[in-house]
Amino acid sequence: MKLAVIGTGYVGLVTGACFANLGNDIICVDKDKERLLILEKGEVPFYEPGLPEMVMRNHKAGRIIFTSDLSHAVKKADVIFIAVGTPPKANGQADVTAVFEVAKDIAKNIKGNKSFKVIVNKSTVPVGMGDIVTKILVENNVSEKYFSVVSNPEFLREGSAISDFLNPDRIVIGASNNKAFNIITELYRSLNARIIFTSVKSAELIKYASNAFLATKISFINEIANICERVGSDIKEVAYAVGMDKRIGREFLNAGLGYGGSCLPKDISALLHLARENGYDPQILNSVSEVNEFQIDAFIGKIIKTLKNIRGKKIVLLGLSFKPETDDLRDAPSLKIINSLTKKGAIIKAYDPAAETTAKKTLPNVQFCKDIYEALKGADAIVLATEWPEFRDLDFEKVKKIVKNPVIFDGRNIYDPKRIREMGFKYIGIGR
Numbered sequence: 456m457k458l459a460v461i462g463t464g465y466v467g468l469v470t471g472a473c474f475a476n477l478g479n480d481i482i483c484v485d486k487d488k489e490r491l492l493i494l495e496k497g498e499v500p501f502y503e504p505g506l507p508e509m510v511m512r513n514h515k516a517g518r519i520i521f522t523s524d525l526s527h528a529v530k531k532a533d534v535i536f537i538a539v540g541t542p543p544k545a546n547g548q549a550d551v552t553a554v555f556e557v558a559k560d561i562a563k564n565i566k567g568n569k570s571f572k573v574i575v576n577k578s579t580v581p582v583g584m585g586d587i588v589t590k591i592l593v594e595n596n597v598s599e600k601y602f603s604v605v606s607n608p609e610f611l612r613e614g615s616a617i618s619d620f621l622n623p624d625r626i627v628i629g630a631s632n633n634k635a636f637n638i639i640t641e642l643y644r645s646l647n648a649r650i651i652f653t654s655v656k657s658a659e660l661i662k663y664a665s666n667a668f669l670a671t672k673i674s675f676i677n678e679i680a681n682i683c684e685r686v687g688s689d690i691k692e693v694a695y696a697v698g699m700d701k702r703i704g705r706e707f708l709n710a711g712l713g714y715g716g717s718c719l720p721k722d723i724s725a726l727l728h729l730a731r732e733n734g735y736d737p738q739i740l741n742s743v744s745e746v747n748e749f750q751i752d753a754f755i756g757k758i759i760k761t762l763k764n765i766r767g768k769k770i771v772l773l774g775l776s777f778k779p780e781t782d783d784l785r786d787a788p789s790l791k792i793i794n795s796l797t798k799k800g801a802i803i804k805a806y807d808p809a810a811e812t813t814a815k816k817t818l819p820n821v822q823f824c825k826d827i828y829e830a831l832k833g834a835d836a837i838v839l840a841t842e843w844p845e846f847r848d849l850d851f852e853k854v855k856k857i858v859k860n861p862v863i864f865d866g867r868n869i870y871d872p873k874r875i876r877e878m879g880f881k882y883i884g885i886g887r
């Protein structure tokens with residue numbers, strides 16, 4: 456099939472590359488010219504394992520091309536995916552300006568077209584956006600006979616995006632008619648995944664509800680961790696046993712610094728906003744968000760309390776990205792830790808295997824190191840903010856010799872407190 460994918464971020468580029476790999480012809484569109492230059496060179500503008508190889512292979516085979524020319528792309532395509540960003544506004548509401556812009560551009564360019572096109576919204580958008588996109592097209596004189604708007608939310612995770620896209624737990628297709636549903640089903644057919652047919656509005660809410668549930672699991676286990684700390688239980692033991700119950704499940708039960716990243720915080724805020732706008736104040740979601748704020752503040756509080764006067768102290772952050780295997784820093788807990796500690800006069804050094812380039816743009820006061828041990832030299836404290844695999848195998852004998860003060864704040868509970876303490880470190884984890 457001929458596809459246009461508008462937006463070449465984490466979702467758009469993975470969608471384009473994977474569908475190209477499945478044998479479709481893809482035109483990827485972005486308005487960011489710098490990004491397009493990088494893609495034209497066969498490179499990927501962000502860190503995502505396996506993606507550069509897949510993009511390069513399909514680009515060379517002529518199955519995926521990159522352009523800023525939306526007009527050409529949408530005229531050629533049978534299916535048009537919208538995969539632009541929907542960041543949070545100051546009041547928490549999803550900012551759908553980019554989706555509006557793209558919808559208007561599509562409308563202008565397919566006006567008078569006489570072949571049926573499916574416009575698929577892959578961006579995470581408030582319920583009702585499908586209707587709004589339809590209205591924009593109709594108001595621009597595009598006949599409803601020749602298009603249909605579908606919601607096909609994306610559930611991939613950064614860091615394992617390709618595998619998630621190709622092996623989804625389910626594919627949700629929210630459509631208002633069988634014709635559009637069948638076209639999108641055909642597109643995904645070779646994945647052999649479970650396909651769920653819903654209304655457009657249900658599909659839009661399924662994405663928010665899924666992320667809200669994941670965030671709830673994280674805040675829930677953090678709340679239990681905070682109880683563990685006060686009563687002498689160990690959250691690792693508790694979470695392991697709780698998660699063994701099939702009704703609960705082990706995933707998303709790791710106590711830590713709370714949820715961050717480009718999706719969960721913004722999607723919870725957007726869902727809260729959507730609910731309030733429609734006359735309902737969601738009590739669980741309010742608490743999920745509050746617990747998340749509390750979690751990071753409490754961790755920063757532990758650092759300040761333990762180190763006492765932190766002015767001039769050298770604090771080393773291990774990991775900056777919001778989770779391993781990505782360079783995405785959007786709403787990463789590390790940012791809040793760094794901002795709070797630098798405000799109090801701490802000197803921050805950091806090491807991250809992938810996020811240094813992204814971080815340099817937003818963290819001018821941080822000294823970045825190319826090597827973990829170089830970063831740890833003379834440290835007054837180590838703060839583990841992201842559980843990159845390489846941090847698990849630190850040579851603590853070596854670390855002990857090069858730090859000034861052997862204190863470790865393990866924001867992801869990856870170390871064994873007993874072992875670390877026996878080696879002469881002060882260990883502060885979460886819920887243990």
Ligand SMILES: NC(=O)c1ccc[n+]([C@@H]2O[C@H](COP(=O)([O-])OP(=O)(O)OC[C@H]3O[C@@H](n4cnc5c(N)ncnc54)[C@H](O)[C@@H]3O)[C@@H](O)[C@H]2O)c1
Nearest residue numbers: 462463464465466485486487539540541553578579609613
């Ligand atoms: N990142 C994830 O893990 C993830 C997972 C599932 C769903 N989502 C959702 O998917 C959507 C996209 O997220 P992302 O992380 O890929 O975003 P992103 O910020 O990485 O990429 C968005 C891209 O869209 C481009 N763009 C913006 N306006 C445009 C326009 N008018 N014309 C052409 N291109 C335009 C930007 O230049 C950018 O390259 C969001 O709604 C997000 O919530 C993201």
